[in-house]
Amino acid sequence: MYVIGLDIGGANLKSADSDGAARSIAFELWKTPELLQTALQELLTSYQRPDLIAVTMTGELADCFQTKADGVDHILTAVEQAVPGVPVLVWQTGAEFLPPDIAREFPLLAAAANWHALATWLGRMIPDQHGLLIDIGSTTTDLIPLQQGLPVTEGVTDVERLLSGELVYTGGRRTPLAMLENRVPLRGQSCPLAAEYFATTADLYVLLEELPESPEDIDTADGRPATRANAFARIARSVCCDITELSEEEAIEIAVWLAARQQAQITEALDQVLSRMDHVPETVLISGSSVFLAKKIVQSHPLLAQAKVTNVAEIFDRSISDSACAFAVARLAAERVRFSTEVEQPD
Template sequence: MYVIGLDIGGANIKSADSDGAARTIPFALWKTPQLLKATLQELLSGFQRPDLVAVTMTGELADCFPTKATGVDQILSATEEAVAPVPLVVWQTGAEFLPTDIAREFPLLVAAANWHALATWLGRMIPDQNGILLDIGSTTTDIIPLENGIPIAEGLTDVERLLSRELVYTGGRRTPLAMIDQQVPFRGQWCPLAAECFATALDLYLLLEENTENLHDHDTADGNPATQDNAYARIAQSVCCDVSEMTRAEAVEVAHYLAEQQQKQINQALNQVVDQMSVPPMAVLMSGSAVFLAEKIIRAHPVLSETVITNVAEIFDRSISNAACAFAVARLAAERVRI
């Protein structure tokens, strides 16, 4: 059975088929929810017609929806219309797929369930071990404990996972700098950051040469391309300067500091999740569009660096790694759903 998986977020839509083709596109759901159907139709036109579409989502949290239930309903409605007459199923945190009518009846089971699909699929790589899945994306970080390859998360909803530290609302691309720290070292003093979205985590890793420049990527804080020069300008603006007032070396110093602070945030949450596990992890799986950041954190960790470490991005094509949750639901549905 040929299946297409969709992971519909508030800022990106990720798609993958059960054969391993994948595509990710930026889509500001919170700005234009009425365009979701047409955007999905255009995205799906790059694939052959599927026998089934499997969906997971995080976009229900977008502030264009008054409640998560409304978000789930509207996302499913747009998706049903976009894929009709192909049947549609939805992943839920009980580790199974639901038809759309049941998903609407129990929206909190399917809301923000993409992490669970990913952990269920990747967990089979360590079927006889306890481990950790560290997935760092553009916006958030998921830290998922695994027991014999099965996710055993303490929390299931977003707020439960925030409280358990299994969800950290920071990522390798979209996080505003002022959400990483409120001040930075600058000219021998501590300078407060402007509480604006002048620059994001993407700019840190561009300037530090840990992320690749892309002249065609305008999904940045100011809409200018994702280049090192533009990252320098955006970081300067974060302390209310321009490049005539702040040297590149000063911007690099700020970037180093904020990158370290972001990694500390993730590391603190990682330690809390590991400490709560009944048996120490023997393996670590790393994935996500910011897997380079996950690798830095794990390789520097005094305990986890000694485990068996698998970088999923080195096993699959980069497009699959970036759309891993969509690929996960496509593969799981191909195995589990009968139509």
């Protein structure tokens, strides 16, 4: 049984096969939803033809779709047409795979289910413990309590998860600074940030040297490379300055303050989630493309500092950890479908 897992987001398409070969491409779904099928075909060229495609998604929230039902339908149709003749299964927050037509009937169960697939798959690493998964990506953070290896959350849909603290809409790379906070300290005063898409959280962490420079990465607010010099210029622009008007020390002061605010926001949500748990987690699993933030937050948290911390990226290959949700659905599908075949064989 050779399975390929897909995690179809609004800005990235991620894939992994059940053997661990992972690949992702940037794809701005909200701009060109009609090109999704072609982009998926390109993403899949590096794999052999699978026996099964397992899908999870968040891209149905993109505003090119009038409703999530439209989004789920469009995404599933693109997958079906990208690999005609291959069976497709969709992960649901009900903790099972369903065929596309049933997923289309219950779109809110398939919508934004990738966190659930990841938590279900990773939870099996700690079947007998009280655990917590902290996954920090480029734009969002998931905080998932685990019990007997299974996710035990208060929220299922995105809005329930926002209200419960289990989804924090902030991440280590793509969050616009003016959506993180609307004022920053400057020259002994409080300065409003320009309400524009001028700089993102990656600029904070590159300027502060917590993320490496990536001159080849132009997925930034102004399309210029993710270097320290450009991060400085983008942060300066976020208070309507260019680099002749703001010193590097002032930009660093702003970045230190905003980074602390972001970590405080995640910690507040974490406290909200922990307050509902019966036991302090014995193990904290940390993952996501901004796992460096998860590590800092756990280390500085009074209740979690004693927990065993497992960095998922150190167990798996880097490429898998970046496509962890895709790998999760691939593995879950490979195991479950084999199981159901075994069960059915005696018939």
